[in-house]
Every structure is written in structure tokens, then in C-alpha cells.
Amino acid sequence: MTRKPQICEVAPRDGFQSISNPLPTEEKIGIIRALAAAGCARIEIGSFVSPKAIPQMADMAEIAAAVRELPARLCALVPNVRGAENALGAGITEVCYVLSISERHNQNNVRQSFAQSLAGLQDVVSVLPEDAILRVDLATAFDSPFDGTVPLADVLSAVAKVGQIAPRAEIALCDTTGRANPFMVTTRFAAAMSLPETAGNGWAFHGHDTFGQGVANAVAAWQSGVDAFDTAAAGLGGCPFAPGATGNTATEDLVFAFNEGGFETGIDIKVLLDVADRIAALPGAVVASHLRHVPRRRAA
Amino acid sequence: MTRKPQICEVAPRDGFQSISNPLPTEEKIGIIRALAAAGCARIEIGSFVSPKAIPQMADMAEIAAAVRELPARLCALVPNVRGAENALGAGITEVCYVLSISERHNQNNVRQSFAQSLAGLQDVVSVLPEDAILRVDLATAFDSPFDGTVPLADVLSAVAKVGQIAPRAEIALCDTTGRANPFMVTTRFAAAMSLPETAGNGWAFHGHDTFGQGVANAVAAWQSGVDAFDTAAAGLGGCPFAPGATGNTATEDLVFAFNEGGFETGIDIKVLLDVADRIAALPGAVVASHLRHVPRRRAA
Structure with a gap:
């Protein structure tokens, strides 16, 4: 059976968050629909977070109400039980929880220790109904902006703990800075996937193209058996706490690799490129894409 | 035994040729030394071609005399027997001959049919001394700017003919437009390498990053058993007869993947990035690199 790659579009979360001035709610809804x-x-x-922490996400309930009937799996980032309850209350039954393996990055990102974040994951798991879907993002699974290469042992220890707390979750190894290389991606997924604690978990890769490795790293993850990939249309985004990190790998660049390589993502590149152009035109947007800059007739 | 990737730096040929105003000879020599x-x-x-066809290469004999004692394998492109003789006369004993699998691209590139180019290859082979090294570049081995995807059968037919004429040459499958994808790279190299006619040939991959697949395609080739990779420092270059094609994959981006992934290329990225900056500053240079734009302390 031909495997089918799942593209998880993160421009409305990782991407919109990177634009300091909040976008009009209608524009966000329009882009999600597109x-x-x-x-x-x-x-x-988006993220069900405190509007004080991230003002760009203050309109999540309104957005969720407007898009929840769309024919797509919709996910929202939640930092804690309150966020999870708000997401569920808004009809979003797939939530994403983030922990960073680097202590220092985790402190910068969510102002708590990794152990505290693990306890928070346990709390979120305990309030999720049986039919909810959980994604766990393990940030700095390769490299940390503060500490450089994150030891594989730290990654495996973190993955095992997440597997024990959330044995059916989809676990994403996140290349937060874009500094992973494809050989490292292969090694780390193979090791993480062979842990007994993760026997029931699904897998995702979240990558950036900052060092030019974005598509190569995702393809290495795919070859390791990973089926889900976080990307952002137009390459919008970046981590505000990871200096130098540019946007997520552009959705169009990775979709090109899969679609042209015979692994259909279900995404129409020409239609996607129109959305990517719309995103790139947002005031304050910082984008990075290859495919947007080739003649459109050659893109698909 | 750990395999060692060979990076073939092509900025002085594919790259300098893309700059319309000829560069000062001393500057070219300085960059090759660096x-x-x-x-x-x-x-x-560079290329031992008619200065009428490509005025940027009129100073090849002078360049060859200045650099031929460098501790590196030096190669020059030759379009015909006269070019090969000029290269050998200048002390360059490794030559590269180009044929394009797409008839229309070959006509645009060298104004003759593929069959005529094959006959030209035979002529070049016949004048090369025993100890000379031959590289054969098969352009448009994946995609043609005029015809789209080039049929695999055409590629295999071309490869087999080259293998018969030049059974010990290093054959490069060239992604002239950058439109190949990593899955296609895997498939085509596997098929080409299993032809009986190529049993004695070595293999190289020449790629561009126009569609964001540059590093991914090279890594796919590496995984297929290819050991040599054409790249250009700073991503300088492009094919003047392939509309829309930007430069070769940046040397620094691919070296980063290999060095960081545990396959040492022997290239010092920090020193290379200084050369890449020098190349990017050349008047008329069009470049594309990821690594040049990350904080230098993070690049290596």
C-alpha cells in the first residue's frame, strides 16, 4: 500500500504568532478556509493561550466557531488544562501540547522547568475525553538556540516520559532552530521509535528551513516511517524565543517533493500558492519559500 | 568504512559563466585559490571553449597556469577535441564533457543533436591519454526547461550509450533546472547504476536548489551510492539556456548536511563562507544560500 504523507499546516499558529500586530480575525478565518x-x-x-501572553491569539474562540465545520482535521495548541478546556469548549477536539527538551529553552518558552511541563502534560491528558486527539510537540529535539546540539540521551529520556504519560499521542520531534541535518533526523527517529514506551505512539516532524535542510530533513523523517509533517504556507513563522530561526519549512516546497515524487498529499499546489501569496502579503509577514519564486506554470 | 562525500566546486565554471561581464583574471585565480x-x-x-561563444572563459590558459599546482583535483569543461587538447596543453588532466538528454536543450546548449554530441564524446575519449580523468555531464537527466519531465527511458538510453563510449568515466546525472525531487533522484540513479553498460563508471549528481530540493536531492543521491556532488559556493550560477533556473545548490548548504551528519567533506565551513561572501560581492553575481544568512557562530 502506498503511504500517504500528512501535511499539518501551521501558518495560522506558528506563523500568525510571528506577526507582532494582531491580524484581523476575518483575515485569519479567510486564510484558514483557503x-x-x-x-x-x-x-x-492557533493557540488557546492567555491573551496577555500572546495577544495575537485573543480571538481563538471566534476563529474556532467559524472554521470548525471545515472538512479538515483542526488542531489547537494548548499550554495547560485551561487551554485544553477552552479548546474543547470551542469544539476543537485535537490539541497540541509543547515541551522543550532544553531546560533553558523551556524556561524561555513557557517559564517553567521540563519536569513542570511534564506534570502539565499529565494534567492535560487527564481532562481530555476518550475521543480527543493529542499531539505532543517536543521542541529542541535536535538543537537548542541556547545550548547547541541537544544530547540524544536527553531526547530519548524525554520521549520515553511522554510515551508513558500519553501512550497514544502523536509525538513530534521538533527541529526548532532548523539546524538538524537529515542524517541526524534518521538516527533520532529510529532511536525514539524503537523505545518500548512509544509502542503506541504516532510520529510527526516539525522543521524549519533556516539552514537549507528543511525538505531534506522531512524526507529523512518520512524514510524513517514518520507520516506527519508541520509546515507553513509561504514559510511564514519562526519561534520568537529561538534567535535566528526563520519560518517553518514552506508547505509548498515539501508538498512539491511529495506530490512530484508520487506520494500525493491531496494538496493542490497551484491553489496553495495563491494562499501562500496572500499570506506573504500580510503586513509584517516574514516568509521564505522556493516554489513561490519559480514560474507558476512550472510549480505543478 | 565510512564513505567520504566528494564536493565538486563549480562556481568558477557554472558560476562565473553566469556573470555577463567577464571578471578580472586575478580575481578568478584568487577565488579558486581561496x-x-x-x-x-x-x-x-572553467571551460576551454571558444572565447567567441563564452567570452567569460577567454583567460583559461592563464588561470590553469596559475592554479594547476594547487592541492586539489582540477577539472575543466571541454566542448570538443580542441577544448580537450587545450586543457591537456594547459596541464589540466581532468576534463568534463556535457551532453543534454533533451534534444531541444542540447540544440540550445551546444547547437547540435544528441547523436552529434555522442560522436563528439567519442572523439574526446580518443584523444585523452590513459591517465586523464573524464567526467561526462548528462544535462536534463530529470527535467527539461523546454519539455518538462524527461522520460526515464531516454535517460537510461543516454546513460547506456555514454557507458559504452566512456566505460571508466564519472557520469553525472544533472538536474539542470532544479525541478527533480528526491524520490525521482533515488529511482533514476538506481536504474542508471544497474545498467550493465555502466559497470565500470563512477557517479555524480549535479543539482540546483531552485525548487527547494537541492540538499534533499543530493542526500537522496548519496543514499543511492553516489559519491560526488556539484555545488557552487554562495549558490552562484545557473544555466543561461534554462529559463528560471537559479544557481547550483550552495556548497555551504550541502557541506553543512554532510559535515554535521558525520560524513566529513574536508571543507572548513567558516573558511568557505568567507569565500562565499567574496563571490556574492562580485558585480553581477546572483546567489542563493541559506547558510550565509544564519549567524556565523552557528554555521559550523
């Missing part, structure tokens, strides 16, 4: 129309089957629509 | 000092063990120093 992404679904392009064939994006999984979309991270 | 590339060797960065650890580039194979360098394509």
Missing part, C-alpha cells in the same frame, strides 16, 4: 480549500487536511488553527 | 584553501578537494576551474 488552506482547507487548497486541500490541507490538517491545520493548526 | 576555495582550495577552504578544503575544496575538487574544483571545476
